[in-house]
Amino acid sequence: TPVSALLHAVAVVKAGVFTILKVAVYLFGIDLIAELAVADWLAGLAALTIVLASLVAMTRDNLKARLAYSTISQLSYIILGAMLGVAAGVVGGGLHIAMHAFGKITLFFCAGAIMVAAHKTRVSELDGLGRRMPLTMIAFMVGALSIIGLPPFGGTWSKWLLVQGTLDNGIWLLTAALLVSSLLNVMYLLVIPVRAFFREPPADQEGEGGEAPMASLLAIGVAVTGCLLLFFLPDPIHQLVAGVLR
DSSP: HHHHHHIIIHHHHHHHHHHHHIIIIIIOOOHHHOOOOOOOHHHHHHHHHHHHHHHHHOOOOHHHHHHHHHHHHHHHHHHHHSSSSSHHHHHHHHHHHHHHHHHHHHHHHHHHHHHHHHOOOOOGTTHHHHOOHHHHHHHHHHHHHHTTTTTTTTTTHHHHHHHHHHHTTHHHHHHHHHHHHHHIIIIIIIIIHEEEEEEHGGGGGTOOOOOOOOHEEEEHHHHHHHHHHHHOOOOOHHHHHHHOOO
């Protein structure tokens, strides 16, 4: 849980990409980055990491491991944005720090709730779990949709700006990498609530257990609310990030 959510969504792993983004903007500037050949290579490496980490995530049955590889992929979006050398890419990368944080916190909180209430840690064990834990699995779906970048959730704006940045940059392979990655996100994240709601539970577990504790549901609810608010009220964060380019 909560510790994994802190590490993957807010604290440790975000520090590195935040530093890279600040160095790119304040030390080099996007005009210089746009002229550096090495920036194109770094953007290509980030795009490759985005796709490969998504492919690895698809193979992981352990739920937290799947989410961890998803984090590797999502953080590479931010590096890609920093290396595009265009305003839309930098703003999209900065926005993605916040958008990914709320989506991934939601997913890790749900994983913790599943472990506490159902004692399950593997994706293959989640068949039919949506009947026992509907609120948790609906929240998981919200977090997944935000990570994928579908409305009405916050990840929509950052991914849109990142795609726009790759188009402005003119390297269509980077655009393709983002689109392929979003499709892979669908395949390794949405399969979890689909299994939970549309597959039959094992015969020996049917009717067992119930929802997560109220404290867990309240924490999940706050994270879900953040995913929604970032879609409908993105301007404060957008203005904050865009301000660094002025």
